[in-house]
Amino acid sequence: MTRTGPKRRRRAPGLAGALALATLLSSCARGEERARALAGEETEDAAPPRGTFDDASAPLVEAPECAxxxxxxxxxxxxxxxxxxxxxxxxxxxxxxxxxxxxxxxxxxxxxxxxxxxxxxxxxxxxxxxxxxxxxxxxxxxxxxxxxxxxxxxxxxxxxxxxxxxxxxxxxxxxxxxxxxxxxxxxxxxxxxxxxxxxxxxxxxxxxxxxxxxxxxxxxxxxxxxxxxxxxxxxxxxxxxxxxxxxxxxxxxxxxxxxxxxxxxxxxxxxxxxxxxxxxxxxxxxxxxxxxxxxx
Amino acid sequence: MNVRPTLRAIPLVFAGLASIVLEASCARSEEDRPYATWAFGTEGAVRDVCVQTECPAPFATCEGERGLCTVDLRSDVDHCGSCGARCPRTNSRTPWSFVCSEGLCRLACDPHYADCNGRVDDGCETSTWEDPANCGGCGNACDEGVLCWRGACGCPNGFTRCGDDCVRLDADNENCGACGSVCEAPESDADPRWTCGPGVEPNHTAWTCASASCSLQCKQPYADCNQDFCGDGCEVDLGKDPANCGACGNACAPGQRCESGACTCPPGTTRCAGACVDLSTDPAHCGECGASCPGSTSARANGGPLCEDGRCSYVCSPGFADCDDDLDDGCEANLLQSQRHCGSCGNRCDVAGGQPCVAGTCLTKPCDEPVVR
Structure with missing residues (x-):
């Protein structure tokens, strides 16, 4: 499941680079975006990528059988x-x-x-x-x-x-x-x-x-x-x-x-x-x- | 996506190194390069993975269909098992059709029909709805003289056979107490069923079959709440009266209406455009009446507007994404098949090299020989 809000929130600068790296590792972002992210530049595109399979592979309901x-x-x-x-x-x-x-x-x-x-x-x-x-x-x-x-x-x-x-x-x-x-x-x-x-x-x-x-x-x-x-x-x-x-x-x-x-x-x-x-x-x-x- | 706190301490130099490795692992070609991945660096790199253009089963690239490897031969009625192998077409008058499942064309009968003779050429030739020899299923024969009614032998408990039909004699105005006995006003003024006097039919009453006998009863949804049947008849509309909503004496709470015999709106919901809605979850009334969440609501949008705690967002179905940032076309990118958005937005396969995207991955194969650039 991916979610697009009306406005993307901006994250704290310290976390932005690391989060952007994690994003890159999973999604192979475009080159210019990578450069900005690795330089620690806070960008709108530091938000989670749209259209990955993160949620699709997660269990739909985390619960034991026959509760x-x-x-x-x-x-x-x-x-x-x-x-x-x-x-x-x-x-x-x-x-x-x-x-x-x-x-x-x-x-x-x-x-x-x-x-x-x-x-x-x-x-x-x-x-x-x-x-x-x-x-x-x-x-x-x-x-x-x-x-x-x-x-x-x-x-x-x-x-x-x-x-x-x-x-x-x-x-x-x-x-x-x-x-x-x-x-x-x-x-x-x-x-x-x-x-x-x-x-x-x-x-x-x-x-x-x-x-x-x-x-x-x-x-x-x-x-x-x-x-x-x-x-x-x-x-x-x-x-x-x-x-x-x-x-x-x-x-x-x-x-x-x-x-x-x-x-x-x-x-x-x-x-x-x-x-x-x-x-x-x-x-x-x-x-x-x-x-x-x-x-x- | 979960990000571990330790990522905060990753030095920039490591991030840069990781970037190179990352570039090497991306199965994507920004420059239409013929080789998908390489071992390390750029100059002098040894490429060991090349573009794969052959589709993996069960996918295929079939003439006349858009995209590469976009046809699923297991389920496509036009390419069932192989490209161009079309399942037989039927028209709307035949009670059957053909579907493709697991690469085979299968006969699918419409409801109440079956293929009892096993011949494909005459399709689903048998009605199981009323055929006593095949009642509800092939070979399911009813006992001699027993009716096949709506796909089962005999009448259900509480029903009685009248000709070729099963009816409830206790509540059927056309068969009240006995087959063919129509419930209507008695012709004779002396008939004791004129309980309020000969020819007197109080307000909102009708001759009705109840408990297998015909008598003057309140019409739905009216009721005689004041117990004065012969005076003011059935004076209360249970469907609308907030003091008697659904039943005599069932009063709605202050501010509620009585609609169709139910007090509305239920707690936690608000009336908007004539309906009771939850403003915290309804995408058509998100936060306030009429505040519709933006974005396509079409079934082909591969996503839809979401209202959570009265705030809007847009959610794509797994495997799809809104790569063009235009919610009017919803989640237009099929991440499983798109060469330009393969697995995620902007992740391009080698389009010029004919590299397909299958299951969200640009197809690769080992190079015949390692290539040094």
Missing amino acids: EETAQIFVVATDKGFYRFDPQDLAFVRVGTLGCPTTAGTFSMAIDRRGTAWVEYTDGRIYAVDTRDATCKPTAFRPGQTGFDLFGMGFALNGDDPKGGETLFVAGNGLASLDTKSFDLTFLGSLTLGRSELTSIGSRLYAFSVDSGVVARLNKQTGATEATHRTSAIAPSGAFAFAHWGGSFWLFTGQTRSRVTTYSPDTDESADVVADTGMLIVGAGSSTCAPLTPPK
């Missing part, structure tokens, strides 16, 4: 409010307002095991949000890869053992995996569900489509539907979001304001647990750290 808060559900609303949702007391706590460098709206979200929320905006770009304070950084994701403009997102473990890592899957023009280091998108296969959001129970990947209320277990290699569940959360043309927690799916659906419905694949029963959240939720996510069974 306590990553075991909850997070949601993002159309007003860019970012909330933590406690499924046990059905309460939303506003973490903050997303301040990503864009005027586009929010579209979908997934949460990784370190507490990074990967948020897609309506301009097709993906931003990395720290779930602890809603701070935001752009990512190197290239919008529109393989025809994927807007899509749902969700992480799933690669195997039963969490040490095997996790993969970010996206559902748009089919099912694809997205490498969160290179930001390359790999097409895996077509999806029959329609517009979908994704979540997982451990290593099993699920998609939810509000057009039909269907939750489908997907083959992670091909996108094929392997099992189908029927929920009562059907709202054609509405906003929707999807997460897993405690063995149940949590469905956020609505036209102008969202309701919360749970669906248990064990009992095949749906229940409306929050009739009106007071906001329109467009993205939800729980990490693969979320409990797989209801807490006792």
